[in-house]
Amino acid sequence: MSDPIRSFRHFREVPERLWRWKNFSPAEIACRGTGQIKLHPEALDKLQALRDRLGKPLIVNSGYRSPEHNRAVGGAKRSKHMEGTAFDISMANHDPKTFEQAAREVGFLGFGTYPRSNFMHVDLGPARQWGAQFPPRATPFAPETPPAREVLAESRTLKGTGAAGVATAGAAGVEVAQEVLVETQGAVLPLVPYLDTLRWVFIALALAGIGVGVWARLDDWRKGRR
Template sequence: MTKLYKHWRDYPVSDWRWPDFSPQEIACRGTGRLMVVPEAMDKLQALRSKLGAPMIVNSAYRSPEHNRAVGGARASKHMEGIAFDVRMDNHDPDTYIAAALSVGFKGIGTYPKQNFVHVDARPMRASWGKPFARRRATPKFAPEEPREADTVAKDGQAKATLAGLGGAVAASGGVVTGVGGLDPVAQYIVVAGFVVTGVALVYLFRKRLARLARLAE
């Protein structure tokens, strides 16, 4: 049963059964009035569920005065509350139109320059407008690519190498703490040994990283 409300805020929230849309989205942009045709809204919700992606509604119900103000057709289906203009920012137009027809929309209008598609629930099939240039749908977020098992293993090897070097450096630090009690010659010998050890560790570390880099290619 079609219902008309003076303002979309007057619609009982508990009666709204289309979870992916709101009364404000469907209301007249110029006056705030809301006409709800359940059969048309059911088709709109079915289309949203079939697509599995958000729909940006440019225009749904229009009051007669607002329809005149925006240059709408004299017999526009928007004034009957059964038409919806949806932007194609995140949809492939061909896929969108096929889905709209499959859920029962009969009227299809394409507006590539304005980047939206009009659908309505008229009883007979009708179509108009120019075709969109062929393109692929643009997802909102790019899916995260799965990591390869060997990449995970290589990361583990690198972490193990770093941990080993860290342990060696820590151990060296503990020995250096006790050097202060030795005579100058002994201190020189110990420090020189640490320098040689440090250079060797750096060389081994760089060699290990180079090997891991070759494995990753």
């Protein structure tokens, strides 16, 4: 006897004892619009089997959809998503042909291809297929390229904060020297007023350096370098 299909008003209400699909969470399968979830064990078993066969993560763009959310996103009137038997899976880390073959082998019957949005729909059937084919790829899937980073010695952030550090240390050093010279008095006493001015110069340089560091960090974030 197959496991019963269960529905919950929110994915947080799913008892831990009922969730046996190790590579997925209720939040991934739940309706994106309402948080509701329908546990269809057969469909979820096939999804887990597909994950095991491919040996890499499946990014679920859409799992269960409540009727109201399905209407809101323009889904088909009889969408299998409302039954909890359909999944839209991103092809960002999969070769579409390999993915489709593996999905058929584990028992999925319905297939929809969406190359412009870079995902594939799979469901329990009936057997059918629609959508345009994915264009040939130079590589099986999009490579994971880390964001460009500046050479450490050339980083504007480090330059700015480094200048601030040097200037701060300089200001502190001048202050110490001032105290020493005040104590010695005598012949070096006329130099004390100039050291006070020099200390403020270093403080100004420290503030400028910090400003450059903050600006560079914000600029890096805006350009995607950090």
